[in-house]
Amino acid sequence: MGKSHVLVIPFPAQGHVIPMMELSQRLIEQGVKVTFVNTEVIHNKIVTSNWINKDGVDDDLRHMVSIPDGLDPCEDRNDIVKLAKSISQNMPGKFEELIESVDKEDDTKITCIIADFNMAWAIRVAKKKGIKPAAFWSASVITLASVLSVEKLIDDGIINEKGMVLKDEMIRLSDSMLPMKPTNMFWVCFEDPALSEVAFQIVLAAKQASELTEWVLCNSTTELEAATFSMYPQLSPIGPLLASNRLADQTGHFWKEDTTCLAWLDQQPACSVIYIAFGSFTLFNQNQFEELAFGLELSNKPFLWVVRPGMTKETATIFPDGYMERIGSRGKIVSWAPQQKVLAHPSVACFVSHCGWNSTLEGVTNGLPFLCWPYFSDQFQDETYICDIWKTGLGLNKDERGIITREEIKSKIEVLFNNGMFRANALDIKEKVASSIAKGGCSHSNFNKFFEWIHEKDS
Structure with a gap:
């Protein structure tokens, strides 16, 4: 044959x-x-x-x-x-x-x-x-x-x-x-x-x-x-x-991964870390980028944030004054992460995502709740699945200026951490997909x- x-x-x-x-x-x-x-x-x-x-x-x-x-x-x-x-x-x-x-x-x-x-x-x-x-x-x-x-x-x-x-x-x-x-x-x-x-x-x-x-x-x-x-x-x-x-589980990625984040995750308590990643296309203006940064700071929880080159519409990504000093070791920022390994790590509690389908599937197969931040295209339909059909996450609301504020981010993170329904639903979906x-x-x-x-x- x-x-x-x-x-x-x-x-x-x-x-x-x-x-x-x-x-x-x-x-x-x-x-x-x-x-x-x-x-x-x-x-x-x-x-x-x-x-x-x-x-x-x-x-x-x-x-x-x-x-x-x-x-x-x-x-x-x-x-x-x-x-x-x-x-x-x-x-x-x-x-x-x-x-x-x-x-x-x-x-x-x-x-x-x-x-x-x-x-x-x-x-x-x-x-x-x-x-x-x-x-x-x-x-x-x-x-x-x-x-x-x-x-x-x-x-x-x-x-x-x-x-x-x-x-x-x-x-x-x-x-x-x-x-x-x-x-x-x-x-x-x-x-x-x-x-x-x-x-x-x-x-x-x-x-x-x-x-x-x-x-x-x-x-x-x-x-x-x-x-x-x-x-x-x-x-x-x-x-x-x-x-x-x-082992070679990141087939096809275009950027070199920063694997130091895995050692950092090892130091964090179980189900404590917010993972934030927006794929390869999402763009933020500087104002929205800073609101996200402040929201993560206000959450008072450890976070791993992927900030790829060119993520903001400005020529360079600029963090708020004194931001790195204030968050210290509580926050880990990398340019690209080995995402499947990160999402499978026991210290990760939730996934702040653009809801691209690959990322959605990766979150689902690891039983994680989502905080949804779609950018364009099919990502809005994926958010509907997560929030309204599977009930494994929450969306974010914009203010009158079209900005998702730091207070909105902090508030929704608190709901995800405090309401066990999202984790329970996510684990149920995980089992069904595995079957x-x-x-x-x-x-x-x-x-x-x-x-x-x-x-x-x-x-």
């Missing part, structure tokens, strides 16, 4: 790369050969973060390769409009060339392509080449539901044919699904209309491409999103795709069925 050879291509953002790397690792553990395709810029970031060997090959079954995104090295990849247009214009041809090159040089031809939903053109390339395609969705499935319901949203007059909101009122895609605000749909909630337009074009392309695949793999579980999976039985939950069972990925669970069974489908050609 010959080896299966899968080509995996994520959208070039950390929240997309991480779960697809984990999916790749699970396939490799089953003996599947994986060629993982990043853009050159992302590939170099991962190499620099020391996750893979400098030659780009980690072992016999995993090959890390790259193709250009079409932008010059000096151009700003944070300009998503420019990046998305360049990707769609330049990468399909390079991707085809890569497939031909791999098939020519490798003794195992590519037999399946797993493409990020946001790289839908790769699915069309797979069909053109006669290769089995599968799509992968990295965010919450409620977010994907809005993509699959685009035609209904247009017919109902909720959005127009360019994806712009016509009626800003709460909607339900089905009676059993949670309500959503149209302005929180992930292609709408950008300040730049041009970016919303590009995002909606990606949505339309993804929806069309998904109809060309037998498999739409989702980084979620029926335990977390039962109503949505019930409405869309064609979707296959295989998550959460986390690597907590391995899904255990042998016989829904996610475990779906993954095995997918693996068998990949292997069918070789039997």
Whole structure:
């Protein structure tokens, strides 16, 4: 029986790369050969973060390769409009060339392509080449539901044919699904209309491409999103795709981790530490940043805070005068943390999060209550899950200036620490999710069925 050879291509953002790397690792553990395709810029970031060997090959079954995104090295990849247009214009041809090159040089031809939903053109390339395609969705499935319901949203007059909101009122895609605000749909909630337009074009392309695949793999579980999976039985939950069972558990991170925070956590009492991290995109203005700093100071509890470079809109992140001296050893501030290890640490009591789906899953699988601070896109839907459906956390309210004040932060932290309901609910959800990925669970069974489908050609 010959080896299966899968080509995996994520959208070039950390929240997309991480779960697809984990999916790749699970396939490799089953003996599947994986060629993982990043853009050159992302590939170099991962190499620099020391996750893979400098030659780009980690072992016999995993090959890390790259193709250009079409932008010059000096151009700003944070300009998503420019990046998305360049990707769609330049990468399909390079991707085809890569497939031909791999098939020519490798003794195992590519037999399946797993493409990020946001790289839908790769699915069309797979069909053109006669290769089995599968799509992968990295965010919450409620977010994907809005993509699959685009035609209904247009017919109902909720959005127009360019994806712009016509009626800003709460909607339900089905009676059993949670309500959503149209302005929180992930292609709408950008300040730049041009970016919303590009995002909606990606949505339309993804929806069309998904109809060309037998498999739409989702980084979620029926335990977390039962109503949505019930409405869309064609979707296959295989998550959460986390690597907590391995030493090298931070696959795909773009920044070097500061592991000194783990020794600091060892010195703290059990269930005492507030962990604060906002992912790779969230930006604060200086005023809001300082209110957060003061709120943590006023909490009078130990805290571990990830303050990555470029987290504030100003040129440099500036802490309030005398802040470091006042918090002393009670606070630990790092530029990037080994998050899964942090969240699994017994001293961590709660997670102040932007509610990105990867972070949400990491918090859920460690049974932690949340303090929710969403920034954009699907994060608002994830907050609704946490606060209203799972009841494992609290949201934060802004004042008349649009600021979350230090008093609001201090108050909500006190509620999380003093109300045992949030911890109890979080531990209950943790057990249910663990059962899904255990042998016989829904996610475990779906993954095995997918693996068998990949292997069918070789039997």
